[in-house]
Amino acid sequence: MRASIHGLGAELDRSIAGAFRKYGHEIGEPADIAVVGFEPPGGDDLLQISLDRWEATIDGARKAFFAMQQAARVIVERRASGCIIVVVPIHAVRTSRACGPAAVAGSFLATAAQVAAVELGLNGVRVNVLAAGPLAHEVPARTVDGVPLGRLADPSDIASACVMLASPEAAYLTGAVIAVDGGYAVTKASGGSPFVGRA
Amino acid sequence: MTGAARERGIGRGIATCLAEEGCDVAVNDVGAEDEAAELVAELRALGRRAAFFKADVADAGSVERMVADVEAHFGRLDIVCSNAGVADWQPFVEVTETSFDRLVSVNLTGAFNVCRVGAAAMIAAGSPGRIVVTSSVHVQMPFAEMSVYGATKAGLKGLVETLAIELARHRITVNHIGPGWVRSFINDASPSLQTENDVRSTLDLIPAGRPADPRELGRAVLYLCSEDGEYVTGEYLRVDGGFVVGKY
DSSP: OEEEEESOOHHHHHHHHHHHHHHTOEEOSSOSEEEEEOOOOOOOOTTTSOHHHHHHHHHHHHHHHHHHHHHHHHHHHTTOOEEEEEEEEGGGTSOOTTOHHHHHHHHHHHHHHHHHHHHHGGGTEEEEEEEEOOBTTTSOGGGGGGOTTSSOBOHHHHHHHHHHHHSGGGTTOOSOEEEESTTGGGSOOSSOOTTTTOO | OOSOOOTTSHHHHHHHHHHHTTOOEEEEESSOHHHHHHHHHHHHHTTOOEEEEEOOTTOHHHHHHHHHHHHHHHSSOOEEEEOOOOOOOBOGGGOOHHHHHHHIIIIIIHHHHHHHHHHHHHHHTTOOEEEEEEOOGGGTSOOTTBHHHHHHHHHHHHHHHHHHHHHGGGTEEEEEEEEOOBOSGGGTTOTTSSSHHHHHHHHHTOTTOSOBOHHHHHHHHHHHHSGGGTTOOSOEEEESTTTTTSOO
16 A cells, blocks of 8 residues: 655654555555654753743644645545544643643644544544654653653654554454553653753 | 633633622723623722723734733733634645634634743733643544644644743743533534534543533633642643533
8 A cells, every 4th residue: 555654753753654665555645544643842840931932832732734635535535544643742641740631732733633534434544643752862860760661762763553554454443542752651650741941 | 811702712702700709801802892702801800900902913013012001001911821713624635725714813822922921921920820731632632624724723822821821930820721512603604513413422522521611711710820730730631511622
């Protein structure tokens, strides 16, 4: 099948594209599989961030929303079946200090994805959410202290989950929010948020 | 109280309940001056101070001016209810940029502006405070043709939970309430509530078999804003007659 990737940073884009190609998909349009997301906004407390940072976050979510919509339209118009994978930061599932913008935009897109799943099921479009992180190239090293699996995420962890969600093995998955996070979101950690002051 | 003027709205229900329990109320709305004047008169008849502050919550500068005016008028700010919201109904594949931007700017950016400016005022005054955001049952169960509305409400959950963590050390609690069906102005344009049959179908989905009275949302806000609510933060209080708790 053909896959397209929108809005994710270079590391994730490269890793997901590579994983899809290894599986046997092509990268291009018109796509049967669309992976959409936004680049994580920098972290600081919500009372500290600039209005520009807020607007940039909203803009990232906006672009991802309309990329989802366009992907859905393409699949529906071709009367194909396909899937959309929305990648959001793990902060959408469990937030922390200085993760407000990521939490807001992530939960925004996750819910939009679920509505899309409800509306488009009969059109053969599955829409699922991957709540991803904490990614090694995005977070301070000590974030690993809060990860039950004892390591930070590699882009390839997210890429494999994308391959799974796009595969026939996931044929009955739609509207799901799946955390690919080494257990980060199911437990608290001490030591304070590593994300403070990284604006 | 933002988005408080409309006659049948949740904002009015909240304002009334808070005033009944001793709050002076700054009534904000983007318009509806006549309805706002009626509400202000009713609140004053309860023996409270009340006044109308017209502002568009989507505009950060307007919100800053408004909060400064509220403080000048009333003195210390203790409670911020970020309630202003708009809705729209469009199939996901037909959502327009105009609709997206309108809902996001009011529901999400508006709440961000109000919470931020309100919190900054309370912190500067060194006083404890309460912030209550009106989200929706959509945070637990979004509805078809309401992708952007539901998304903005889910975004509010992220906003409230993050602010709750960040503002706790300033003794400010931050929570959200989840109304289900309220017979308010926001729902007048809903395509699924136009006919008697529509209404009956919707009532079938609500275990309690009726819409909420805005005062029921008001009493929930009152709890969160009271001394009893001091240890409640980052929480979601759904008041929906059981609308979204089950499948059928």
